[in-house]
Amino acid sequence: xxxFNYEESVKRLEEIVKILEAGNCTLEQMMKLYEExxxxxxxCGKALDEAEFRITELSPKGSTDNE
Numbered sequence: 001x002x003x004f005n006y007e008e009s010v011k012r013l014e015e016i017v018k019i020l021e022a023g024n025c026t027l028e029q030m031m032k033l034y035e036e037x038x039x040x041x042x043x044c045g046k047a048l049d050e051a052e053f054r055i056t057e058l059s060p061k062g063s064t065d066n067e
Contacts, residue, residue, distance in 0.1 A: 006044060006047050009040045009043060009044050010044060012040060013040050013041065013044070016033050016036060016037045016040075020033055
């Protein structure tokens with residue numbers, strides 16, 4: 001996942017959604033795009049989970065949002 005880029009992946013997901021919504025693809029093309037989208041979505045979710053974990057670990061214990 002070293003070549004994974006969150007921002008680029010989100011942009012690609014948006015492109016995939018637009019293509020699928022347009023409905024100008026064959027069923028085979030739609031299935032490939034759907035599979036790509038699911039894979040990217042999973043990777044983005046993992047990246048967000050990792051970022052949340054890192055932030056939680058770096059935050060002082062017992063701190064509040066208004067400090």
